[in-house]
Amino acid sequence: MKSTLRTVRLALAEPLRISRSTMAARDAVWLTVEHDGLRGHGEAVTSVYYGLGTETLVRLLTTVDLSRFPDPESALEALRAGQWPDGDVPPAVTAAVESALLDLAGKRAGAPVHRLLGTAAPPVAATARTIGITTPAGAAAQARHLVANGFEIIKAKAGTPDPEDDIERVRVIRDAAPRARLLLDPNGAWSVAQADALLPRFAALGVEAVEQPLAPGDPDALGALAERAPLPVIADEDAVDLADVRRLAGRVHGVNVKLAKCGGVHAALRIREAIEGSGTELMLGCLTASTLGLAPAVHLADRARWADLDGHLLLAHDPWAGIGGADGVVRASGAPGLGIEEVAVREDVA
Numbered sequence: 001m002k003s004t005l006r007t008v009r010l011a012l013a014e015p016l017r018i019s020r021s022t023m024a025a026r027d028a029v030w031l032t033v034e035h036d037g038l039r040g041h042g043e044a045v046t047s048v049y050y051g052l053g054t055e056t057l058v059r060l061l062t063t064v065d066l067s068r069f070p071d072p073e074s075a076l077e078a079l080r081a082g083q084w085p086d087g088d089v090p091p092a093v094t095a096a097v098e099s100a101l102l103d104l105a106g107k108r109a110g111a112p113v114h115r116l117l118g119t120a121a122p123p124v125a126a127t128a129r130t131i132g133i134t135t136p137a138g139a140a141a142q143a144r145h146l147v148a149n150g151f152e153i154i155k156a157k158a159g160t161p162d163p164e165d166d167i168e169r170v171r172v173i174r175d176a177a178p179r180a181r182l183l184l185d186p187n188g189a190w191s192v193a194q195a196d197a198l199l200p201r202f203a204a205l206g207v208e209a210v211e212q213p214l215a216p217g218d219p220d221a222l223g224a225l226a227e228r229a230p231l232p233v234i235a236d237e238d239a240v241d242l243a244d245v246r247r248l249a250g251r252v253h254g255v256n257v258k259l260a261k262c263g264g265v266h267a268a269l270r271i272r273e274a275i276e277g278s279g280t281e282l283m284l285g286c287l288t289a290s291t292l293g294l295a296p297a298v299h300l301a302d303r304a305r306w307a308d309l310d311g312h313l314l315l316a317h318d319p320w321a322g323i324g325g326a327d328g329v330v331r332a333s334g335a336p337g338l339g340i341e342e343v344a345v346r347e348d349v350a
Contacts, residue, residue, distance in 0.1 A: 001066045001075075003100075006030045007054060010045070010290060013316045017133040019159025019189035020049075027054040028290060031061055033100040035071060040104025040337060042096035043293035044260065052092055060093045072104040080266050091241070095264035099296045099338070102265065106337035113339070114299040114332050117265065122332040125301035127325055128153040128183055128308040133160055136172045143176035151328035153181045155211075155308060159189025163198055167205075174205050183306070185211040188237050195225055203230040209306070211256055211283075212236040219244070223251030234283055234306070245271050250278040254306065256285040258297075265296050272303055281305040291320035295338040298323045298330045319343055 007029050015024040031042045044057050064085065069075040076098070078084040085094055102113045109116065114123055129151045131142050143154055156173055158166040166186075174182065184207045190198065195213040202210065209232040214222050216237035226233035232253035239245050239255040241262055248255060255275065257268045272282050283306035284297050291312045301307050309330050312318045322340030324331045333339025 001033050001035045001069065001072065003061075003064065003066060004032045004034075005058060005061055006032075007058065008319065010288070010319075011316045012288065012314050015132075016130070016157075016288065016314060018157045018185075019133070019187045023288065026288060027057075028293065029054065029057045029061060029096070030292065031064075031096050031100045033066060033072065033097075033104050035104060036108070038104055038107045040072065040100040040102070040107065041292055041340075041342075042099030042101075042103070042296075043289060044092045044096035045287050045289045045293060047092070047260075047287065050090070050092065050261075052090060057093065060090065061096065064089075064093070064097055066097075072101040072108065076101050076105060079264075091263035091267070092260040094267075095259040095262075095296070098264035098266065099259075099292075102296065103337040110336050112299070112332065112334050112336060113265075113296065117269070117299065119299075119302060121302075122334050123299060123302035124329060124331045125298075125304070125307040125309070126152050126328055127301075127310050127330045128155040128181075128306065129310045129313060129328065130155045130157065130185075130308075131169075131173065132157045133165075134169070136168050139169045140172040140176040143173045143180070146328070147177045147180055149327060151180065153183065153306075153328070155183040155185055157185050157187070159186035163190075163194060167198075167201055170202060170205050170207065182207045183209055183211065183308070185236075186213050188212045188215040190214060192221055192225065195229075200230050207231055209234055209254065212238065214238075219247055219251075223248060226252045236285065242267065242270055242274060245280075246274055249275045249280045252280055254281045254283050256283040256308070257304075258285045258287060260287050260289075260293075265300060268297075268300060283307075284309060286311040288314050290315065291318050291323050291340050292338075292342075294330075295320075295323050295332075295340050299332045299338070301330060301332065
């Protein structure tokens with residue numbers, strides 16, 4: 001199998017502010033794996049939080065050796081069995097390689113990825129759409145626009161220095177979208193005392209669940225908070241891999257599984273199996289990425305209680321198409337592989 005890389009710049013339609021940073025753009029590295037005239041694609045995006053810059057991703061993806069495998073199916077089997085990749089490979093890299101292999105294997109079989117994973121019908125799910133930390137007027141305008149376009153779930157970012165700003169932002173979102181389901185994400189910005197004081201107020205505003213209210217690194221504190229919280233608590237930054245999730249299973253109400261965080265589709269399925277019957281439910285999340293980066297998760301979307309798969313909707317220009325989402329619903333294609341297609345590349349940066 002032959003591999004090639006491309007690096008592109010993904011600009012956001014507008015900067016996204018969360019509690020720890022503001023992002024206006026990020027780089028994506030696209031991996032293409034070719035075998036017998038067919039091509040499979042995967043994407044890894046840069047992340048300051050995970051310490052993955054463009055050069056690092058390119059270097060790591062360049063060193064991935066698929067030549068030992070006669071076909072993508074053999075490589076996927078080795079990945080499922082834990083026999084590959086070798087060494088300390090970041091989960092985002094493993095997820096991108098797995099995506100390309102699944103896309104290629106599906107095209108070779110004439111079957112969509114979800115069918116390779118055991119689901120007959122193409123998954124369809126209502127996705128949350130994120131509103132970043134912004135002015136109340138801006139948040140209200142965004143909320144009205146989203147519900148007018150079909151969105152039923154809105155996720156509000158929180159974690160400003162003055163928590164009253166967050167309360168006001170969620171209040172105006174609720175007023176602008178009275179029937180929408182609301183999620184809240186402080187990205188670990190609160191202390192235990194702040195969470196205890198604030199969560200009842202957000203529950204009174206109709207917030208359905210909160211992601212990672214406490215700074216990551218103390219899962220026991222997060223589990224204890226979940227026991228007394230007036231609304232469901234979902235672990236994100238404290239739930240990176242299978243070991244993390246096993247420690248939290250039954251102690252929090254949900255875990256946010258991002259393929260770039262856990263290592264791909266099969267890693268996500270192992271996490272889902274680990275929490276089954278524990279009382280902890282699955283959220284499928286994402287990084288800001290193109291449709292190519294989101295597509296593998298969409299093929300799992302029917303297995304999650306919460307779908308937060310809007311990363312491609314935040315872009316000024318999505319260079320891939322095929323999973324929908326602009327009407328608040330993501331849909332896996334019934335076409336072979338990931339079922340997506342490249343539209344255009346706006347700006348190559350390498």
